[in-house]
Amino acid sequence: MSPANDQPPAIASDSDSTRADxxxxxxCVSLPLELTAQVFASGMNGALKRWSAVEAREVPLAAxxxxxxxxxxxxMRIATFGFTFPDGLEFIPPxxxxxxxxxxxxxxxxxxxxxxxETDSGKKKKSxxxxxxxxxxxxxxxxxxxxxxxxxxxxxGQELIMPFEPFPFQYEGIAWMFAQKSALLADEMGxxxxxxxxxxxxxxxxxxxxxxxxxxxxxxLIPNWQREFKLWAExxxxxxxxxxxxxxxxxxxxPGVPILLANYELMARDFDGMPEEDHPRFDxxxxxxxxxxxxxxxxxxxxxxxxxxxRSWALTGTPIExxxxxxxxxxxxxxxxxxxxxxxxxxxxxxADDYILRRxxxxxxxxxxxxxxxxxxxxxTPAQKHSYATAEKxxxxxxxxxxxxxxxxHVFELVLRxxxxxxADPLTGESAKLDRLAAEMExxxxxxxxxxxxxxWTRTLDWLRDELEKRLxxxxxxxxxxxxxxxxxxxxxxxFREDPDSHLLxxxxxxxxxxxxxxxxxxVFLFDRWxxxxxxxxxxxxxxxxxxxNPVTVTKFIxxxxxxxxxxxxxxxxxxxxxxxLGDGDNTNASLSLTASEIFGLFDLKARAGKGTKSIGxxxxxxxxxxx
Amino acid sequence: MSGEGTKGKLxxxxxxxxxxxxxxxxxxxxxxxxxxxxxxxxxxTPVQPNRTQQILYGPTLVPFIQSELIGKTLVDKxxxxxxxxxxxxxxxxxxxxxISIPVACLDDQVAGESSAEGGESxxxxxxxRHTLRFHGAHQSDEQEIEAKSRLIPxxxxxxxxxxxxxxxxxxxxxxxxxx
Numbered sequence: 001m002s003p004a005n006d007q008p009p010a011i012a013s014d015s016d017s018t019r020a021d022x023x024x025x026x027x028c029v030s031l032p033l034e035l036t037a038q039v040f041a042s043g044m045n046g047a048l049k050r051w052s053a054v055e056a057r058e059v060p061l062a063a064x065x066x067x068x069x070x071x072x073x074x075x076m077r078i079a080t081f082g083f084t085f086p087d088g089l090e091f092i093p094p095x096x097x098x099x100x101x102x103x104x105x106x107x108x109x110x111x112x113x114x115x116x117x118e119t120d121s122g123k124k125k126k127s128x129x130x131x132x133x134x135x136x137x138x139x140x141x142x143x144x145x146x147x148x149x150x151x152x153x154x155x156x157g158q159e160l161i162m163p164f165e166p167f168p169f170q171y172e173g174i175a176w177m178f179a180q181k182s183a184l185l186a187d188e189m190g191x192x193x194x195x196x197x198x199x200x201x202x203x204x205x206x207x208x209x210x211x212x213x214x215x216x217x218x219x220x221l222i223p224n225w226q227r228e229f230k231l232w233a234e235x236x237x238x239x240x241x242x243x244x245x246x247x248x249x250x251x252x253x254x255p256g257v258p259i260l261l262a263n264y265e266l267m268a269r270d271f272d273g274m275p276e277e278d279h280p281r282f283d284x285x286x287x288x289x290x291x292x293x294x295x296x297x298x299x300x301x302x303x304x305x306x307x308x309x310x311r312s313w314a315l316t317g318t319p320i321e322x323x324x325x326x327x328x329x330x331x332x333x334x335x336x337x338x339x340x341x342x343x344x345x346x347x348x349x350x351x352a353d354d355y356i357l358r359r360x361x362x363x364x365x366x367x368x369x370x371x372x373x374x375x376x377x378x379x380x381t382p383a384q385k386h387s388y389a390t391a392e393k394x395x396x397x398x399x400x401x402x403x404x405x406x407x408x409x410h411v412f413e414l415v416l417r418x419x420x421x422x423x424a425d426p427l428t429g430e431s432a433k434l435d436r437l438a439a440e441m442e443x444x445x446x447x448x449x450x451x452x453x454x455x456x457w458t459r460t461l462d463w464l465r466d467e468l469e470k471r472l473x474x475x476x477x478x479x480x481x482x483x484x485x486x487x488x489x490x491x492x493x494x495x496f497r498e499d500p501d502s503h504l505l506x507x508x509x510x511x512x513x514x515x516x517x518x519x520x521x522x523x524v525f526l527f528d529r530w531x532x533x534x535x536x537x538x539x540x541x542x543x544x545x546x547x548x549x550n551p552v553t554v555t556k557f558i559x560x561x562x563x564x565x566x567x568x569x570x571x572x573x574x575x576x577x578x579x580x581x582l583g584d585g586d587n588t589n590a591s592l593s594l595t596a597s598e599i600f601g602l603f604d605l606k607a608r609a610g611k612g613t614k615s616i617g618x619x620x621x622x623x624x625x626x627x628x
Numbered sequence: 629m630s631g632e633g634t635k636g637k638l639x640x641x642x643x644x645x646x647x648x649x650x651x652x653x654x655x656x657x658x659x660x661x662x663x664x665x666x667x668x669x670x671x672x673t674p675v676q677p678n679r680t681q682q683i684l685y686g687p688t689l690v691p692f693i694q695s696e697l698i699g700k701t702l703v704d705k706x707x708x709x710x711x712x713x714x715x716x717x718x719x720x721x722x723x724x725x726x727i728s729i730p731v732a733c734l735d736d737q738v739a740g741e742s743s744a745e746g747g748e749s750x751x752x753x754x755x756x757r758h759t760l761r762f763h764g765a766h767q768s769d770e771q772e773i774e775a776k777s778r779l780i781p782x783x784x785x786x787x788x789x790x791x792x793x794x795x796x797x798x799x800x801x802x803x804x805x806x807x
């Protein structure tokens with residue numbers, strides 16, 4: 001195998017290139033050829049004419065030719081790894097309805113004019129890939145997520161019809177939820193938590209990852225969820241748990257129901273009374289407005305945790321309403337902390353990183369029209385002023401007289417009475433706020449816009465409707481509060497949305513603040529202030545949310561030199577103090593109600609409360625005078 | 629032979645193979661429905677040719693490993709048989725010589741952008757946004773696929789699933805694929 005070995009070295013040394021070649025051959029020996037000649041001084045040099053002596057040597061050929069071991073190509077064995085994807089649920093596509101013209105919602109067909117991966121500017125659109133969750137350890141589990149198509153192409157109106165193109169941050173939210181066993185979607189109100197949850201559930205069902213889902217929400221939001229499911233996942237059959245106990249029992253355990261919709265009260269009652277062995281099992285349980293289980297000892301929280309399930313999701317715009325510890329109850333439901341676990345702030349923050357997804361409008365919705373906040377400080381009418389001063393004076397005297405027997409409810413009662421007077425004088429019905437509202441509504445009616453108004457009291461709302469009907473009949477005032485029967489609520493919202501002559505919807509914070517989509521309203525009035533800025537924000541975000549095309553003007557009525565001014569300042573301070581618990585740019589999580597000490601502090605009653613509480617209210621010289 | 633797909637359905641196999649430094653050649657086959665939703669995935673553990681194979685196969689080594697060795701093994705192994713196997717490399721086209729399912733290679737260029745340079749016009753068709761090149765010795769594949777390919781949406785990006793396969797192979801080799 002080494003032919004160069006047998007070559008005489010002298011022959012090979014003539015050229016440099018040959019030498020270089022041979023020097024690379026392992027068995028080759030290269031020797032320089034030296035020919036020397038001596039020249040004598042006589043000038044006669046016989047050596048020049050003499051031939052160099054060259055010797056030849058005989059090399060015998062190998063007697064027997066040997067071959068290296070034979071080689072035949074053989075097929076290598078290759079190890080493979082593979083798996084099949086579970087069959088997703090197939091649903092019958094919804095039929096086109098003939099009376100489409102009368103439909104309330106105009107559902108646009110998916111845009112197909114451009115290539116799926118191009119935006120209007122012609123740039124390549126970002127694709128949202130599903131990422132395997134952190135806790136997915138097996139290769140098969142991880143590959144399941146890696147091999148799913150990008151959400152944009154999955155939802156591009158081919159296999160799954162989407163009525164509207166989601167925003168990029170919504171795609172991210174859907175992808176995140178899809179891959180999470182435990183997830184708390186805590187996007188700020190108005191960013192489409194409902195749509196993201198519905199789409200993620202839809203993908204779970206369609207990819208065979210879930211077959212039975214339970215969605216629990218507050219009772220007033222049931223119609224809202226039904227409507228949103230119809231809009232975003234028309235093919236999914238939704239079964240609402242309702243009716244008498246026997247029917248509900250049948251519904252809870254009925255097989256072949258992909259999505260069960262129930263309210264918290266029914267869920268707590270039915271599960272509490274059900275033998276444990278009869279409890280239905282779910283692949284996924286979703287809690288909407290999950291702050292409902294913030295108190296981990298409540299029956300609702302306990303029953304929620306007891307539901308047998310594989311995945312747990314929670315939705316809320318206000319994961320912390322009062323104390324960061326409230327998150328612990330949510331984490332317990334998500335099964336990421338042990339029962340009764342009490343994570344400290346650092347642990348909570350780490351858990352939040354893993355299991356909470358929160359985006360704020362400031363961060364993601366640069367294209368949402370601006371929200372213009374306007375605090376309108378109104379002077380009380382003379383009659384209101386008189387009533388207010390009398391009530392406050394009498395009230396404080398009364399409280400002072402009570403000495404140490406004074407309780408929070410006594411102070412609260414006074415606050416409520418004063419707040420009512422700032423809305424309207426109880427004797428004459430005079431109201432500075434109503435006067436201003438009527439003036440502003442006149443302008444809004446003329447411009448053909450719509451407004452929603454929130455108040456704490458249903459009685460105030462009823463009174464407002466009567467007054468506005470007298471003063472401004474063209475306003476087309478509608479009313480929506482807890483006193484309106486549930487069945488009549490949906491038609492009221494529909495009428496407000498559809499009727500061009502209906503310009504104002506009066507709502508209570510309790511009933512109207514959560515979950516409704518009223519983004520066709522450009523004006524929001526807060527007739528009186530709620531105790532908790534988060535609830536106010538919820539109310540405002542009925543209008544200032546995705547789909548809103550115009551700036552939203554938010555008007556808060558604050559009566560000058562009254563309790564309202566003081567409450568506003570305290571709330572503002574609290575909001576500043578607790579801002580950014582969940583991250584930068586978050587200005588809505590400081591949703592902290594007034595505490596007992598703060599309510600005492602409104603009247604500088606801290607010393608008499610005798611509970612070591614500290615007033616954080618503003619030190620207003622006027623207040624000091626009044627208190628004295 | 630390749631009519632596994634029932635009427636109105638088209639199963640696409642996305643086959644790719646590449647060399648992972650220090651590990652060897654790996655390949656993956658993702659079978660999807662015509663919308664790109666995954667149905668089955670198969671991949672190989674890394675294949676490392678020895679010195680003798682490297683010397684004797686010479687320049688034919690890579691096509692041999694990728695198509696005959698990896699490609700054929702994966703197609704044999706997969707339970708959900710595709711109606712058409714798409715590849716992202718010309719070298720894998722030779723797989724067609726060893727299996728009975730049509731194989732087509734995706735041209736890099738989007739359909740309609742480079743028809744003048746094609747050269748082998750007889751074995752090219754356009755599907756979705758791409759031009760497919762078939763094996764020269766299996767011209768009938770083209771007609772067989774052309775009718776079914778109408779199921780693929782116009783805007784479909786047929787190159788995208790290869791990204792998924794490559795990512796899955798990276799994930800599998802990174803974590804150590806096991807039998």
